[in-house]
Amino acid sequence: MSEASPRQVYLGVDVGSVSTNFILYDGREPSDKAVVWKRYLRTRGAPLEALRMGLKAMYEGGNWEVVGVGTTGSGRELAGVVLGADVVKNEITAHAIAALNQNRDVQTVIEIGGQDSKLIVIRNGVVVDFAMNTVCAAGTGSFLEQQAMRLGIPVDQLGSLALGSTTPVRIAGRCTVFAESDMIHKQQLGHSMEDIVAGLCSSMARNYLNNVAKGKELVPVVFFQGGVAANQGMRRALQDFIGCPVEVPEHFDVMGAIGAAILAKERLERTGAITKFVGTSLLSSSYRNNSYLCDRCPNQCEIVEIWRDGVFLAGWGARCGRTI
Amino acid sequence: MRITFPHLGSAYIPLEEMINGVGHDPVVPPPNNKSTLELGSRLSPEDVCLPFKIILGNMLQGIEAGAESVLMIGGCGPCRLGYYGEAQKVLLRKAGLDVGFLSLEPLGKLEGGTISFLRRVFGPTNPARLVNAARLAWAKLAVVEWLEVLALSTRPMEATKGTSTQVLNQWLNAVRAAQTMGRLREVCRLAADQFEAISKEKDGETHLRIGLVGEIYTVVEPFANRNIEEHLGNLGVEVVRTISLKRWMEDHVFKRLLGLSYVKELQKWAEGYLSGSVGGHGLESVARSIRLARFGLDGVIHILPLACMPEVIAQGILPKVSVDTGTPIMSLVVDEHSSEVGIATRLEAFVDLVERRHYASV
Secondary structure, three states: OOOOOOEEEEEEEEEOOOEEEEEEEOOOOOOOOOEEEEEEEEOOOOHHHHHHHHHHHHHHOOOEEEEEEEEEOOOHHHHHHHHOOOEEOOHHHHHHHHHHHHOOOOOEEEEEOOOOEEEEEEEOOEEEEEEEOOOOOOOOHHHHHHHHHHHOOOHHHHHHHHHOOOOOOOOOOOOHHHHHHHHHHHHHHOOOHHHHHHHHHHHHHHHHHHHHHOOOOOOOOEEEEOHHHHOHHHHHHHHHHHOOOEEOOOOHHHHHHHHHHHHHHHHHHHHOOOOOOOOOHHHHOOEEEEEEEOOOOOOOOEEEEEEEOOEEEEEEOOOOOOOO | OEEEOOOOOOOHHHHHHHHHHHOOEEEOOOOOOHHHHHHHHHHOOOOOOHHHHHHHHHHHHHHHOOOOEEEEEOOOOOOOHHHHHHHHHHHHHHOOOOOEEEEEOOOOOOOOOHHHHHHHHHOOOOHHHHHHHHHHHHHHHHHHHHHHHHHHHHHHHOOOOOHHHHHHHHHHHHHHHOOOHHHHHHHHHHHHHHHHHHHOOOOOOOOEEEEEEEOHHHHHOOOOOOOHHHHHHHOOEEEEEOOOHHHHHHHHHHHHHOOOOOHHHHHHHOOOOOOOOOOOOHHHHHHHHHHHHHOOOOEEEEEEEOOOHHHHHHHHHHHHHHHHHOOOEEEEEEOOOOOHHHHHHHHHHHHHHHHHHHHHHO
């Protein structure tokens, strides 16, 4: 540990369905060097535990003074309450802000995460349109992961394997279960693993363009971010379909967290407020979450409560607006 | 006869009054909740739309609460909903529930013949009481929708989140209990004062206005759209409704009886995009989105149940409307498993987008 005074940073946390990502952002650095620390953790269905592990790793990773916190992702409310976030923002805005911060000329952001995929259309630095997958998670990271497991290949090697393909096979892209049947069938016919994996990537890219982008105009600069952007095969497939270069930013896997940190910085600088960050007390406190079906009225809301050291912290889910 | 009926927003308030007036006992099913959907889904075909499942759940819960007969809207279209009553009758009978089924079909198509149907329904009716009840029920429908619209306009102005909803619920209960037109007028006066007070809490602040279009059931029933109106209100947005049950009655029942058409006006608005009815509210969704955009609203949200054919057509046209008018339009698909967080994410992102656009253009 250095003896110097701690570095002032903004913490961004993205609690997603598959991963929980942490980054520290130093606003005094130029935007390509501003991310001074990052950690990509598996949520494994236990966001509280992931938050605690991330914070522990952060304090072990350097001498920091956190001056602001932003949360995003499907677990943003929970993370916001537990961490004492200054900004709790949806992941679409967060991803757009992060992309614009890297390159002011971005006009298209393709984000494919664990269980959802998004398209963000930006013009003149402002989000003008977006789309998300509707009620089906076909063509997202969870599917790639399952298939990698079934094929016995680590998910991070799928992409390089796909690049080795010469004649990708055609795999149905509408439904992941049918895609799987197709893949098994092609394997049994004796196609090479490279060609099958490349076919999988291209079916996922097609699925994305048909179900999410749905004919929206995709113009450069195109950014591809989210966990799936690690897959070179996917990048190539998207590039082939769209017909223009697709850039994968350096911190593609934590862009949501970067956006949350930038939003926190902007908010605090604008309001002059001091951060609500709980700091190391998260590590020493015990958290308990509790959910139940409320029976006070016939609405039967599903209520979630968060308790810290036996004290009620926050609750949500009630249509009547009560918290406890 | 103890009669139950499906929920549709606050429609149970005037309906209950009407059933009373005809001389039967209304059985209002419990408010839509998780068990309604679970019960309904258990008996429903898997790929039918969300409204079917919730409506069937209402019927089951109403029967459980002691109803002997089920009242359901029928009709020959304009979408699958016209046949839902018939399908639900079969499903209820298959489940071993021996209940009467009153399907409101056009005259001449009523079950068991028009005369026998009318005798079954109006047997116990006292004409004078019916006239009074019909007046009161119609007035209640108007007041209920008026109160709901007031709450939509005050939500972005309230200092404490939830105030408008509380005030609204309080007065909806009062409307439900009102037995005379005089009391109803009094409720209107008192409620108006309270809403007026809320609307001054954030004086001088401007807010965004977003219109709602889409399939009527999922737009009107808060359980189906996960409380979208309240959610947007809490994000500081004034929601502009384009669908009203009173208006629907006027258009589809009264105008039709008089031989008038409400379709022409819609066609005029939708000109260049959609030339005629495609069933359900498909034409309405397109026409109203264009109208809202021309009236200068900041954005439009289009709600549809998964697999709704008429709205799928509208969904395909709206992106072009959005580009041509420069007004953001988002389609929101709802189904059994549309999680609250997923909807919240889309709504928040849409409001962010609309807000940034709004201030960029000011």
